[in-house]
Amino acid sequence: MPITINDVAKEAGVSTSTVSKVLNNWTTISPATATRVHQAIEKLNYIPNARAVSFARKSTKNIVFLTYLEKDSAYLNPHMFDIMCGAYNELSGHDYTMTLQDISKDTVKGESVSRLLSTKSCDGIIIHGSAINASIAETIIKQNFPHIIIGHPGFESRLCWVDTNHALAGHLAAQHMVERGYTSIAFIGGQKTDELSFQRQKGFLGTMYQYGYQVPDERIFYSNSTSEEGYLTTLKILHESKRPRGIVCENNTLAVGAMKAIEQSGLTLPKDIAFLTFDAYPYTQIIDPKPTVIDINVYDMGVQAGNMMIRKLENPSLLVQSYTTIPVILEGQTT
Amino acid sequence: MPITINDVAKEAGVSTSTVSKVLNNWTTISPATATRVHQAIEKLNYIPNARAVSFARKSTKNIVFLTYLEKDSAYLNPHMFDIMCGAYNELSGHDYTMTLQDISKDTVKGESVSRLLSTKSCDGIIIHGSAINASIAETIIKQNFPHIIIGHPGFESRLCWVDTNHALAGHLAAQHMVERGYTSIAFIGGQKTDELSFQRQKGFLGTMYQYGYQVPDERIFYSNSTSEEGYLTTLKILHESKRPRGIVCENNTLAVGAMKAIEQSGLTLPKDIAFLTFDAYPYTQIIDPKPTVIDINVYDMGVQAGNMMIRKLENPSLLVQSYTTIPVILEGQTT
DNA sequence: CTGAAAGCGCTTACAG
DNA sequence: CTGAAAGCGCTTACAG
Numbered sequence: 239m240p241i242t243i244n245d246v247a248k249e250a251g252v253s254t255s256t257v258s259k260v261l262n263n264w265t266t267i268s269p270a271t272a273t274r275v276h277q278a279i280e281k282l283n284y285i286p287n288a289r290a291v292s293f294a295r296k297s298t299k300n301i302v303f304l305t306y307l308e309k310d311s312a313y314l315n316p317h318m319f320d321i322m323c324g325a326y327n328e329l330s331g332h333d334y335t336m337t338l339q340d341i342s343k344d345t346v347k348g349e350s351v352s353r354l355l356s357t358k359s360c361d362g363i364i365i366h367g368s369a370i371n372a373s374i375a376e377t378i379i380k381q382n383f384p385h386i387i388i389g390h391p392g393f394e395s396r397l398c399w400v401d402t403n404h405a406l407a408g409h410l411a412a413q414h415m416v417e418r419g420y421t422s423i424a425f426i427g428g429q430k431t432d433e434l435s436f437q438r439q440k441g442f443l444g445t446m447y448q449y450g451y452q453v454p455d456e457r458i459f460y461s462n463s464t465s466e467e468g469y470l471t472t473l474k475i476l477h478e479s480k481r482p483r484g485i486v487c488e489n490n491t492l493a494v495g496a497m498k499a500i501e502q503s504g505l506t507l508p509k510d511i512a513f514l515t516f517d518a519y520p521y522t523q524i525i526d527p528k529p530t531v532i533d534i535n536v537y538d539m540g541v542q543a544g545n546m547m548i549r550k551l552e553n554p555s556l557l558v559q560s561y562t563t564i565p566v567i568l569e570g571q572t573t
Numbered sequence: 574m575p576i577t578i579n580d581v582a583k584e585a586g587v588s589t590s591t592v593s594k595v596l597n598n599w600t601t602i603s604p605a606t607a608t609r610v611h612q613a614i615e616k617l618n619y620i621p622n623a624r625a626v627s628f629a630r631k632s633t634k635n636i637v638f639l640t641y642l643e644k645d646s647a648y649l650n651p652h653m654f655d656i657m658c659g660a661y662n663e664l665s666g667h668d669y670t671m672t673l674q675d676i677s678k679d680t681v682k683g684e685s686v687s688r689l690l691s692t693k694s695c696d697g698i699i700i701h702g703s704a705i706n707a708s709i710a711e712t713i714i715k716q717n718f719p720h721i722i723i724g725h726p727g728f729e730s731r732l733c734w735v736d737t738n739h740a741l742a743g744h745l746a747a748q749h750m751v752e753r754g755y756t757s758i759a760f761i762g763g764q765k766t767d768e769l770s771f772q773r774q775k776g777f778l779g780t781m782y783q784y785g786y787q788v789p790d791e792r793i794f795y796s797n798s799t800s801e802e803g804y805l806t807t808l809k810i811l812h813e814s815k816r817p818r819g820i821v822c823e824n825n826t827l828a829v830g831a832m833k834a835i836e837q838s839g840l841t842l843p844k845d846i847a848f849l850t851f852d853a854y855p856y857t858q859i860i861d862p863k864p865t866v867i868d869i870n871v872y873d874m875g876v877q878a879g880n881m882m883i884r885k886l887e888n889p890s891l892l893v894q895s896y897t898t899i900p901v902i903l904e905g906q907t908t
Numbered sequence: 909c910t911g912a913a914a915g916c917g918c919t920t921a922c923a924g
Numbered sequence: 925c926t927g928a929a930a931g932c933g934c935t936t937a938c939a940g
Contacts, residue, residue, distance in 0.1 A: 240693070242933060253911045258935060266909055285691040290933035293628040294916055300672070307661050309872040312647065312654035313854050319647035319654045326642050326673050335694070337635070337672045338661050357623040358575070359670070465859060494859055519648050521859060524800060524829055537644040577917060588927045593919060601925055625917035629932055 241284045250278035261286060298361050300335045301325075301547060302354055305366035307340040316520055317536045318366055321388055324540020325364055325547075332548050334361075341369045348373035355383055362547050364388065370397075384550050386543045390560075392433055398550070400542045400561040402534040404434055407565035408441020411486055411514055411532050416449045418573050420484035420512045424457040424475045426468060426496065427488040435463075435488045438516055442486060457482060461492060468495025476503050476511070484512035484573070490521045497525055497572075513572040527571035534565045576619045585613035596621060633696050635670045636660075636882060637689055639709075640701035642675035651855060652871045653701055656723055659875020660699055660882075667883050669696075676704045683708035690718055697882050699723065705732075719885050721878045725895075727768055733885070735877045735896040737869040739769055742900035743776020746821055746849055746867050751784045753908050755819035755847045759792040759810045761803060761831065762823040770798075770823045773851055777821060792817060796827060803830025811838050811846070819847035819908070825856045832860055832907075848907040862906035869900045 243261075247254045252271060259267050260275040267275075278284070292298050303322055312319055326336050337360065344350050351374045354360060365374070367389025375395050378385050387399035415423055425442060428435035439458070446453050457475075461467040468487060475485060476499065485500075487493040493515035497507075505511050507527055515522060518533040542561045550556050578596075582589045587606060594602050595610040602610075613619070627633050638657055647654055661671045672695065679685050686709045689695060700709070702724025710730050713720050722734035750758055760777060763770035774793070781788050792810075796802040803822060810820060811834065820835075822828040828850035832842075840846050842862055850857060853868040877896045885891050 240691075244933080254934080255911055255913095255936080256909090259910090262935080268909060271909080283691075285688065287933055288692040288694040289624075289628045289631070289633060290916095291935085293624045293918090293932085294934040294936085296624070296916065296935095298624060307658040309658060310655065311658055312651040313858075316647040316651055316654075319651075320645065322673075323642040323644060323646055323675075326675060330675060330678075335672050335674075337670050338657075339670075340658075340661060340665060343665075353620065356575075356618075356620040359623040498861070520855065523648075524856060526833075579917080589918080590920080590927055590929095591925090594926085597919080603925055606925080622917055625932095626919080628916085628934090629918040629920085631919095631932065 240287070241282045243284075243286065245282055246275065246278045246284050249282055250275045296358075298335075298359060299333060300337055300360045301329050301544075302337050302339045302360040302363045303366070304339045304341055304351065304354075304363055305369050306342050307338060308342050313520075315368075317517075318368070320536045321366065321540035321543070324537040324542075325388075325544040326540075328541045328544025329547070332544075334548070347371055348377055352377050355381055361551055362386075364543050364547060367391070367399075367401075384547065384554070386547050386550075388539060388543050390433070396559070398546065398559050400539055400546060400563065402536075402539060402563045402565055404437035404534075404565075405441035405444075407516060407532045407534065408438040408443070409445040410441075410565060410567055411438070411516070412442045412445035412449065414530070414532075414567055414573065415484055415486070415512065415514060416446070416451065418508075418512065420573070421446075421449075421451040422457075422482045423451075423453060423484040423486055423512075424459065424482045425453060425486050425488070426459045426461060426471050426475075426492050428461060428463045428492075430460050438488055463489055463491050465491050465495035465498075468492035469499045470495070472496040472499035473503070476500070476505070481511070484508075484514065487513075487515040490515060490517050490519065493529060494521050494525060497529065507572040518568055522570070530570040530573040531568050532565050533568050535563065539563050575622070576617045578619075578621065580617055581610065581613045581619050584617060585610045631693075633670075633694060634668060635672055635695045636664050636879075637672050637674045637695040637698045638701070639674045639676055639686065639698055640704050641677050642673060643677050650703075653703070655871045656701065656875035656878070659872040659877075660723075660879040661875075663876045663879025664882070667879075669883070682706055683712055687712050690716055696886055697721075699878050699882060702726070702734075702736075719882065719889070721882050721885075723874060723878050725768070731894070733881065733894050735874055735881060735898065737871075737874060737898045737900055739772035739869075739900075740776035740779075742851060742867045742869065743773040743778070744780040745776075745900060745902055746773075746851070747777045747780035747784065749865070749867075749902055749908065750819055750821070750847065750849060751781070751786065753843075753847065755908070756781075756784075756786040757792075757817045758786075758788060758819040758821055758847075759794065759817045760788060760821050760823070761794045761796060761806050761810075761827050763796060763798045763827075765795050773823055798824055798826050800826050800830035800833075803827035804834045805830070807831040807834035808838070811835070811840070816846070819843075819849065822848075822850040825850060825852050825854065828864060829856050829860060832864065842907040853903055857905070865905040865908040866903050867900050868903050870898065874898050 243254050243257050247257045260272050329336050362384035365387050390401045427439045459471050514530045516532050518531050578589050578592050582592045595607050664671050697719035700722045725736045762774045794806050822831050849865045851867050853866050
């Protein structure tokens with residue numbers, strides 16, 4: 239038989255309401271009573287039944303983390319899990335639990351979210367950027383449900399979100415290259431439609447321009463972000479009649495191919511050509527030489543998301559819509 | 574005002590108990606009544622309050638996944654998250670939710686688990702192998718709490734667990750090498766005390782022996798599993814007076830270094846030397862040429878863990894203690 | 909400062 | 925086959 243609040247009340251010689259008040263730190267309880275109750279709790283080794291508390295309070299102290307959880311997600315997108323850890327850490331530090339929810343099996347867009355809200359099985363929902371869509375957005379906004387999107391949603395709305403300033407990352411990349419004296423640079427980006435890639439490119443090109451080193455169109459490349467394309471594009475760049483002084487890759491996968499091409503061409507980094515890429519993961523840690531990268535602290539983004547969620551729950555009238563975190567440069571051996 | 578079971582009862586002209594029975598598929602309900610109730614549910618768009626159900630049923634339909642969730646875990650141990658996804662998938666398919674729990678902040682060993690059990694906030698607990706210890710084991714066994722450990726616990730106990738047959742993986746490695754005609758082979762392992770490495774090595778050496786190709790002690794190496802050590806050890810192996818025909822590395826990190834050494838020595842894979850390693854992640858996908866690996870399907874391990882958990886919950890007297898999953902060979906260009 | 913009582917929204921013996 | 929009633933273990937106005 240598990241110990242209940244009634245057992246504690248009996249043991250302490252008070253009513254259950256009094257025990258409850260002690261448990262919830264009401265200020266109206268006399269110190270003497272509080273002590274007696276605490277002693278009883280200690281003696282009986284009482285711990286409140288979380289289910290009953292949740293039911294009586296009409297709050298779960300639980301946050302759902304909505305994302306894709308398919309096979310190989312961990313390898314294809316470790317960032318997502320690092321964000322998850324950050325969010326977990328912040329939430330658990332404030333006595334919230336965190337439940338996972340996969341969106342990939344939804345046959346109707348947004349159904350898992352609707353269900354989540356109507357069953358009242360969480361107080362709030364953190365949504366990974368890859369899992370947000372207009373249908374979910376509408377459900378959440380209509381019900382005014384506490385939420386945070388990780389990554390800018392990609393469409394205008396009243397949704398709340400946290401993101402890293404990717405344009406600033408591009409700016410930092412340009413600034414670093416110019417400071418090191420690399421002024422003629424080729425940029426290998428992802429797909430034209432990729433928002434993240436676009437922001438990095440925009441920040442990079444804009445800052446180069448401000449410094450007076452406009453990057454010509456023929457030195458701006460788009461790709462499907464495969465290592466193979468990074469390799470081929472870089473070969474092409476290196477065989478230009480007038481080779482650029484440096485190459486910037488929009489992501490790690492491109493970087494693997496690019497550096498292979500540079501190595502095979504017999505060029506030395508950074509003497510013959512400088513190289514910079516974005517993100518410290520997943521490959522730049524093991525590529526040799528270690529490239530200079532503009533990194534984003536995704537764990538911290540998760541922490542910020544958790545923190546914003548908690549503040550929203552504590553103060554529902556809070557009007558903050560977004561947090562933006564700042565990228566940092568990690569210097570390697572290629573610039 | 575959210576719709577409750579009472580609203581549905583009123584709408585359908587029946588009692589709340591009847592609605593509840595319809596909701597829970599009791600066979601004693603007449604088809605006509607069931608239809609009326611379903612219509613009312615449909616009309617009011619009623620969804621049961623999960624908190625109330627959980628409280629009344631004294632079960633949460635929630636499983637806790639216990640592990641380490643610190644910064645960078647996702648990069649250092651993507652396997653763990655892939656397992657997590659597998660477990661989630663299986664659990665959610667059976668209408669269980671899954672909550673994360675980090676163990677790294679426990680000041681007293683096992684305190685988070687004790688708390689979990691006393692607050693009754695889950696029906697069962699899945700524990701990643703890295704997070705199990707004697708204190709947690711004792712708590713769980715004493716309370717006879719539904720649990721699954723991912724990976725053999727490393728000490729004898731009545732704990733339930735799932736794991737891959739790592740010795741079999743070693744066996745498959747040996748078999749493959751011998752079949753391809755590579756009979757003189759060096760083995761680079763992890764630390765002597767590492768159980769997984771030991772099992773792989775044991776399986777490998779044992780099978781080589783059975784085939785009649787005993788691996789001499791001077792061709793068995795131990796290491797701290799860094800890429801650097803893989804590199805240096807391989808260089809040493811390649812400069813032996815009588816070079817082996819193949820090298821087997823116990824893990825991916827060693828493999829990165831080993832293959833670099835082979836390449837730098839001007840040897841061609843697999844013409845001059847054959848190479849095989851374990852695990853398809855995190856690096857063998859991008860190493861060139863792609864090595865032959867013995868892979869373990871960790872996602873499937875998670876699925877098995879989830880499945881075993883569900884069967885235990887449905888049938889508490891189930892005596893199964895362990896599942897063992899089977900590794901597979903993925904042929905690359907190095908054997 | 910404390911307690912009796914209602915209530916949170918379901919489930920489940922039990923009676924009919 | 926259906927329903928009245930007790931119960932799950934807390935919280936929280938409200939009265940004193």
